[in-house]
Amino acid sequence: MATIKTVAKLAGVSASTVSRTISGKGYVNDTTKEKIQEAIRQTGYSPNVLAKSLKMGSSNTIALLVPDIQNLIFPAITRGIEDTARKNGFAVLLCNTDEDSDVEKGYIDKLKNRWIDGFVVCSYTPGSNHIRALHSAGFPTVLVNRYEPGSPIDTITIDNYQSAYNAVGYLIRGGSKHIAIALGREELILYRERYRGYCDALKDTGLPYDEALVMRETSGSDSFYGLTKELFAKNKNVDGIFATSDPKAFVVLHALHDLGIKIPSDVAVIGFDNVDLSAKVEPPLSTVSQPLYEMGVIAATKLIRQIKYKVKNGVLPAPVCEVLNTDLIVRRSTR
Amino acid sequence: MATIKTVAKLAGVSASTVSRTISGKGYVNDTTKEKIQEAIRQTGYSPNVLAKSLKMGSSNTIALLVPDIQNLIFPAITRGIEDTARKNGFAVLLCNTDEDSDVEKGYIDKLKNRWIDGFVVCSYTPGSNHIRALHSAGFPTVLVNRYEPGSPIDTITIDNYQSAYNAVGYLIRGGSKHIAIALGREELILYRERYRGYCDALKDTGLPYDEALVMRETSGSDSFYGLTKELFAKNKNVDGIFATSDPKAFVVLHALHDLGIKIPSDVAVIGFDNVDLSAKVEPPLSTVSQPLYEMGVIAATKLIRQIKYKVKNGVLPAPVCEVLNTDLIVRRSTR
DNA sequence: CTGAAAGCGCTTACAG
DNA sequence: CTGAAAGCGCTTACAG
Numbered sequence A, B: 001m002a003t004i005k006t007v008a009k010l011a012g013v014s015a016s017t018v019s020r021t022i023s024g025k026g027y028v029n030d031t032t033k034e035k036i037q038e039a040i041r042q043t044g045y046s047p048n049v050l051a052k053s054l055k056m057g058s059s060n061t062i063a064l065l066v067p068d069i070q071n072l073i074f075p076a077i078t079r080g081i082e083d084t085a086r087k088n089g090f091a092v093l094l095c096n097t098d099e100d101s102d103v104e105k106g107y108i109d110k111l112k113n114r115w116i117d118g119f120v121v122c123s124y125t126p127g128s129n130h131i132r133a134l135h136s137a138g139f140p141t142v143l144v145n146r147y148e149p150g151s152p153i154d155t156i157t158i159d160n161y162q163s164a165y166n167a168v169g170y171l172i173r174g175g176s177k178h179i180a181i182a183l184g185r186e187e188l189i190l191y192r193e194r195y196r197g198y199c200d201a202l203k204d205t206g207l208p209y210d211e212a213l214v215m216r217e218t219s220g221s222d223s224f225y226g227l228t229k230e231l232f233a234k235n236k237n238v239d240g241i242f243a244t245s246d247p248k249a250f251v252v253l254h255a256l257h258d259l260g261i262k263i264p265s266d267v268a269v270i271g272f273d274n275v276d277l278s279a280k281v282e283p284p285l286s287t288v289s290q291p292l293y294e295m296g297v298i299a300a301t302k303l304i305r306q307i308k309y310k311v312k313n314g315v316l317p318a319p320v321c322e323v324l325n326t327d328l329i330v331r332r333s334t335r
Numbered sequence C, D: 001c002t003g004a005a006a007g008c009g010c011t012t013a014c015a016g
Helices: A006-013 A015-023 A030-042 A049-056 A073-089 A101-112 A129-136 A160-173 A189-204 A224-236 A246-258 A292-313 B004-011 B016-023 B030-043 B049-056 B073-087 B102-112 B128-134 B159-175 B187-203 B223-234 B246-258 B292-313
Strands: A061-066 A091-097 A118-121 A141-144 A152-156 A179-183 A214-216 A239-243 A268-273 A284-290 A321-324 A327-329 B061-066 B091-096 B119-121 B142-145 B154-158 B179-183 B215-218 B240-243 B268-273 B286-289 B321-324 B327-329
Touching: A006 A015, A006 A030, A015 A030, A061 A073, A061 A101, A061 A292, A073 A091, A073 A292, A073 B073, A073 B091, A091 A101, A091 B073, A101 A129, A101 B240, A118 A129, A118 A292, A141 A292, A152 A160, A152 A292, A152 B154, A160 A179, A160 A189, A160 A239, A160 A268, A160 A284, A160 A327, A179 A189, A179 A224, A179 A246, A214 A224, A224 A246, A239 A246, A246 A268, A292 A321, B004 B016, B004 B030, B016 B030, B061 B073, B061 B102, B061 B292, B073 B091, B073 B292, B091 B102, B102 B128, B119 B128, B119 B292, B128 B142, B142 B292, B154 B159, B154 B246, B154 B292, B159 B187, B159 B240, B159 B268, B159 B286, B159 B327, B179 B187, B179 B223, B179 B246, B215 B223, B223 B246, B240 B246, B246 B268, B292 B321
Parallel strands: A061 A091, A061 A118, A118 A141, A141 A152, A152 A321, A179 A214, A179 A239, A239 A268, A268 A284, B061 B091, B061 B119, B119 B142, B142 B154, B154 B321, B179 B215, B179 B240, B240 B268, B268 B286
Antiparallel strands: A091 B091, A284 A327, B286 B327
16 A cells, blocks of 8 residues: 555655645645656555544544434434535444443443544433533534433434424314323433423313323333223223324324224324334324434534534534424324 | 553553553563553553554444435344444444445545445445455455345345245235236346346246336336326236335335225235334235344454454455345235 | 654564 | 564654
């Protein structure tokens, strides 16, 4: 493999001058420049990024921490991040954490030693001390999807409360009076907020809140199949369901089919996420659309901004929380 | 940040000795060892991976090239790769190529200069010259999902022909006599093989092949919606559909619903992949199950084997093609 | 405008 | 068993 010295020798100059021509920093005579370009061409030289990174203290690589890339919302976010990173000359390292604190810690420790330039974190939980520590240690970090109010970390999120409120409101305007909820893990703020939106939507329209209509995830994403069946065994009058994520909605839809319940005439169903597939299930799912790809784009953009700011000023910029808009997508699972 | 020198000074030894204790190579006195361990603890030292990589000429990082992580089969494969890589001390860089030759080339050129240790490639197309070049240049490489018969590159695949043959055979045994096919992009060998399986299954049971029943993807993954509607506008007697991938099957199912066609009594449908969601659509999709996660695991394992072999012997081991078993998963979209 | 030198943080023969 | 030295391939003041 050709190194900078190979090129220097061939062009009859020093390594310094080659370096300067490549980086474009400092003066180089035009004819020397041409000689060097030619030598680069001949040798097929391209710089060793590792050596450069070592010298510069940064690797042009960012890490993406997700709970599990198999969860349907993450591929779209990931794609947004990667496209943006690539355009800016960054590579992205993918890390599935399963929200396991040890895995998280293991990754972060290792990545610090790789001079990773920054972290996009989608796997933030209340137990994620390492991530908070990461940020306090001065590592550029941005939170996506998951968040914590008042956190000092850049955050990209949506208004979960209002979006849920609107979704349930839509069910109510469609005539549903006994609305159940398929509620995700309550240790996550985003699900608590969607729950709060559900509660307030009922309250504000004078509908009673009924604890019996709250399906709480036990374990495994399929648990809502059983929960839905139980729900209808005890509550014949349920006529609407708000699923706090699309994958949960798919399972609910499935259970409803198996119960012989007609959608949306007997029971209207609305989801949350607008994952690709929600348009393709039967019936096509009405849902709240999160701009997943865009969230990834913004996250990467913000992270890169932090990285550059830190290089210039030695510290991270003041944190910004960006709240993106959601849309209510009406398909055929609601009336 | 503590470096190896910080530790050496604190322990009152040389950097060499610290390096030796950490790597476990070469002799170190037990009491010196303890002193060093203690110094490491006190300083919170952990080695700079970049410096090590530069010296060693390898970065303990592998790159994963996929067409698009948003395609439903890749998250599972990716997860298998990453889990295995992590267990073996490797990180994984995610690269979406869109099968764009320029993006592919850009990534590969860049990654070579990062001393990436190896490549898992899921985005191989007939035009992927860079990938063949990569392998000939001695980079550990393994192909997953996509493949090329007789390629000198390690390959993990399934028997696409036989699996398709079996799937269509199942449709026939269920009584279907006019079976259409939703055929993926024919430049990919895997689709050509599935097509061949379809053709032979018809032939071997004495059913006529009818070109009018072949739906060929035009552009955009949703094109099969329109194609399915056209199909039934012209061919009332179709009573079975073989979709060459699950996402295509979802679209076909959707179109069938909209046409008011009963599944499976009017038309039986079978897919290919057994993506997570195929159990959750309505009706649950019968399909050919590819062991996606396991394919990822095996791919990473093989790649790491190549990497280690190359370190030892200076050359890549002889290529191996591994053909994994598929299962026919019978759900309610077939009779 | 150009080159020699030092240094990023590690590892590894080599001598002792 | 241990340390000094050289080197991985780059960049960047500094002197000329």
